[in-house]
Structure formats: structure tokens, C-alpha cells
Amino acid sequence: MITFVILIILWTLAWLLHLNNLPAYRRQNPCHLPPASKVQRSLLVTIPSIGLASAYLMNGLDGLFLWAFTAPVTGILLGIVLPLCLPSSKAKT
Amino acid sequence: MSPRLRTALRVFHRWIGFPAGIFLFILCFTGSLACFSPEIQGWMQPGTALQAPLPHMTQTGLLQAGQQLKTQLDRGSFAFLKIPSPRDPVFRLWHYDGHIFLGPALAPDTGLPLKDHDVTGGTFFVTLHASLHLPSPWGQIIITLAGIALLITLLTGLWLQLRRFLPDLLLFRPHAARQRRWLDLHLLGGTLCLPVLFIIGLSGVVLQSQKLLHIMSPPHHPPGHLSRHQLHATTVPPISPTIITTLVEHGMHQWGTVADGFFMQTGKELGLYAPDSLHFCLQRHSLTATQPDTLPPSLCPTIHSFFLGLHNLRWAGLMTRWLYCLSGLLGCAIIGSGMVLFLQSERNNRTHATNLSLAQHSLHRLYEAFTTATLLGLPLATLALFWSTRLPTPGRLSPVLWEENLFFVLWCLSLLHGFITRQAARQQLGLLALLGLSTTGLDLLTRPFHTGRPCLFGAMDGMATCIGLISLVSLFRRKQATT
Numbered sequence: 001m002i003t004f005v006i007l008i009i010l011w012t013l014a015w016l017l018h019l020n021n022l023p024a025y026r027r028q029n030p031c032h033l034p035p036a037s038k039v040q041r042s043l044l045v046t047i048p049s050i051g052l053a054s055a056y057l058m059n060g061l062d063g064l065f066l067w068a069f070t071a072p073v074t075g076i077l078l079g080i081v082l083p084l085c086l087p088s089s090k091a092k093t
Numbered sequence: 094m095s096p097r098l099r100t101a102l103r104v105f106h107r108w109i110g111f112p113a114g115i116f117l118f119i120l121c122f123t124g125s126l127a128c129f130s131p132e133i134q135g136w137m138q139p140g141t142a143l144q145a146p147l148p149h150m151t152q153t154g155l156l157q158a159g160q161q162l163k164t165q166l167d168r169g170s171f172a173f174l175k176i177p178s179p180r181d182p183v184f185r186l187w188h189y190d191g192h193i194f195l196g197p198a199l200a201p202d203t204g205l206p207l208k209d210h211d212v213t214g215g216t217f218f219v220t221l222h223a224s225l226h227l228p229s230p231w232g233q234i235i236i237t238l239a240g241i242a243l244l245i246t247l248l249t250g251l252w253l254q255l256r257r258f259l260p261d262l263l264l265f266r267p268h269a270a271r272q273r274r275w276l277d278l279h280l281l282g283g284t285l286c287l288p289v290l291f292i293i294g295l296s297g298v299v300l301q302s303q304k305l306l307h308i309m310s311p312p313h314h315p316p317g318h319l320s321r322h323q324l325h326a327t328t329v330p331p332i333s334p335t336i337i338t339t340l341v342e343h344g345m346h347q348w349g350t351v352a353d354g355f356f357m358q359t360g361k362e363l364g365l366y367a368p369d370s371l372h373f374c375l376q377r378h379s380l381t382a383t384q385p386d387t388l389p390p391s392l393c394p395t396i397h398s399f400f401l402g403l404h405n406l407r408w409a410g411l412m413t414r415w416l417y418c419l420s421g422l423l424g425c426a427i428i429g430s431g432m433v434l435f436l437q438s439e440r441n442n443r444t445h446a447t448n449l450s451l452a453q454h455s456l457h458r459l460y461e462a463f464t465t466a467t468l469l470g471l472p473l474a475t476l477a478l479f480w481s482t483r484l485p486t487p488g489r490l491s492p493v494l495w496e497e498n499l500f501f502v503l504w505c506l507s508l509l510h511g512f513i514t515r516q517a518a519r520q521q522l523g524l525l526a527l528l529g530l531s532t533t534g535l536d537l538l539t540r541p542f543h544t545g546r547p548c549l550f551g552a553m554d555g556m557a558t559c560i561g562l563i564s565l566v567s568l569f570r571r572k573q574a575t576t
Binding site for chain 1: 259260262263264265266267268281285286288289373408409410412413416417419420
């Protein structure tokens, strides 16, 4: 359960960083992180790798599968929820 | 990408995806249910849920259950005895009837039969997933073709979306037009679940192809070789309290646990098989009275066992299994949204066409009916099956036969309903919402309130309620769209 929670947090962060890297007109994201920088881009690569390593160390093989299944679930949830937080006038249609 | 290639890819994606989507939706839906086959069995047989605190397996219970197994084998029934585990805390004295596993549940502490009738159970969905309840090899052929179609559809979809893969990875526009919303949902799920779906699809295709190869060229046996069932007909293995106790002791020593393992005739002896959840690769080790030690396990003895481990995930923990089930349901959402998009684009083509023949009208009706029966008829029949296990069986019918027939008849009726009226989807959504939302009420009315497994009943009722709520929301949205 702890691994699952950690992975959700890490994947959420990774997806938010990915959204932040996109140009403003493509972004359906009400969360305003600081402008995309080199640090953010390197974090975007590092965070999933850290997640994978820590999941394996904490739960072994089960952790690897947990890592793989958490990615689409958090991504889809964020993809659906974030644009709903934006007022319809601001959302790109 | 040239426009010609793009058009060709779209044609492939749509015309392979839609017919295969019917079977793929069934496979994803039943696969998700099969992840929780023992839990579904428990829900359908509330009499086996026991009172809290759950009793543990005792020596008396084990010996009594062993005695019951001996009685069954003496009678000529090829039964096996499943040992209690946290997922299914009772003994199961099961036999295979050609489709599902049937037999009494025995108390873990006394070994005496628990009062509940036979039900179709969770193995019904496992068989539906593995062979669509069709005679061999037709089920395997259809599933293999559907699996190959899934891989082709995933690859053509990826190729079509390749240029916008990363920028549109999390793109969903809830305020856009209806067709755009469905396309966004399809792409959002499809791109994010692509690796998971590809691995599930590929492992499924490999497993079914191996089954097909096995059917087409069965292994050669030396003359005089007897199959397990033929052997059972000629000899009944000796079963004594000493053998059972020794085997369990050896099993505990070698595997650390025997929970979820099973006793079954192996050769002319009684064998204790290791739990399936022991290793990633499925390995059927058995201990017998003459061979009480197994060989040191290899990591993955065959390719088949590796793909079984990858596809079935029997070794996985609860959270991973939940997420695997969720991935299957996401697969259903992707396939479902694809089928809806196909219908919408066909409808658009039809509105632009000036003269439509009767055959073209009928063909469009056929698409709609199949989509309704797949996306709504299957969950409806599944919920009805769940309900039928808790309600009395009419007349003198066998409960299992009644439940199975109800499932298939309702599913066929859903298809017929789709042909007859254009309102079929709306009416079936209403029925699905009603059944889903009232499942909790039915559950509470037809089982003892205090049980040893409240989480199991809560989770199953919660899933049914979710189906009900989604149906209700869809129903309201459809109404809003038409008014």
C-alpha cells in the first residue's frame, strides 16, 4: 500500500512536469508550476526511474508491475480531472 | 505521413477494430472479473463466508476434508481438494464439469460441508475469458484472431497518433463537441495504456496459440499410456490421515505455506500441489507419499509458464491485482469508446449520403445492435447472473443451469432488443443502473449481516454501484443531449 501511494505521488509529479513542458496553448492544466527549465526536464526523466527502482526495492517483482499499472491510472485520472478544474471559457476546445 | 498512408491506416484501424472490438470487450471485461474469481465465488455463496473471526484450518478439518475427498474418488468422481487461503478461507471439494468447477465448500475447522447450493461462480468468467464457452478449438481460434487484431489495432493507432503522441498524451477536452470528447477519451486511454494492453494482448495470443498448437498436434505418448482420468478410472489412490498429514508437513517445510494448494490424484497416488501464487512462472510441483521432496525449482521451466505468470498474475499482491483489473476495465473503456466513434462516423457518413438502400440501413442497425449488446448487454447479463445466484431458482431447474441460461438468454435478448428498437441503448442503460444500484440492497437482504468477510461484500457491492452510477450518469447525459 505504501509503495502504491509513493508511486501515485511520483507519477502525478511526473505527469504535471510533462504538462508544464508543453506550450501554453496545448496545456489543459490549472496547476501552475514555475516555467519549464532544465531542472524540470531532468526531473521528468529521473522521477519515473526513481519510482521504478524504489518500487522494486520495496516490493520486488510485484513493485515493478505496480509501477507499470500506476502510470496509466494516474495519467488518465489527471487527464480527466485537470481540465474539469478549468473554467470552460479557459479550456481549449 | 502521406495522406494515402494515413487513410489506409485509418481504414485498417476502424474495420479491424470494430468487429474485433466485440470480442475484445468481452475478453477485457471477463478478464477483469477473472482477476477476482475466488472473491466472486465467495460473494455468490454467502453461506461459505463464515462468521467473524474467520476460523483457521485445523488438523481435524484437514483429515475430515481428506475423508470427503476419498469418498468422492471412491464414487468415481475425479475431484480435488483445494486448501483454504486468505482469498478463499474454506476447503473446496471441486470437480470440473467441462465448463466450470463445482462442488461443496467445507468448513476449515471441522471439514464438514457448509450449507450453500452450487453456483456458476467465478470460474464461469475464467472459462468465458479462456474459450468464450465455445467448443474447442473454435473458442481458441476466435480469441487468437481477436488478440492478433488487438495488436494490429494498437500498432495502427500508435502510428496514426505518433506525431502527436507526446504533446497530446494527457489531452482531454470535456467541453468540446461530443465526438471530439469521445475521441479524446479514446486517445487518452489508448496512448497511456498502450504498453500494458500490448503486453496483456501479446501474452494472451501466445497462450492461446500454444493451446491451438497443442490441439492440432497432440503430444505422442508411448503405447499403454493412460491419461489422468483413465488412470483414475482404473485405480483409486490410497488416502489415509498419515499420508495427508505427512504431505502437508512436507509442503509447509518446502514451500513455507500450503494455503491455496490442492490435493489431487497424481499417477496412482495422492499428490499435494503447490499453490499457484508461489512463483511468478506457474509451476505445478506435487509431493506424493513416495516422492515427498520436489526438485529445486528452476526460475521459469517453460515459455508457457512465463506467459502464464505474465498474463494471469496469480502470484501478485492485492493492490497489483486491483490495478490489473482496473487496466482490463480501462481496456473496455478504450474499446467501447472506439466502437462508439465508429458508430458516430458511420452515422455521419449516412447523413451525408443522399440515397441509402434498405441493406445499408439494416447494416447500420446491425452495428448499433452489436455495440449495444457488447457494451451494455454483457454487463447487464453479468449483473443478472450475480442476482440469480442470490434469488431462488424457479421450478426444479438445477441452479447452475438456470444461472448460465439466464446469462446467455439475457445477452441474446439484449442483441435482439438492439435490432428491434432504437431506444434499446437507453432502456438497457436504465436497467443496468437499476440493477447496479440495488445490488447492495439485494446483498444485505440475502446474506447474514455479520460475516467474516465484510470487505469482500463491500468491494463487490461497490463495483456494482459504480456500474449503476456510470449508467445513470450516461442516461442523464443522453437525455440532455436529445432535449
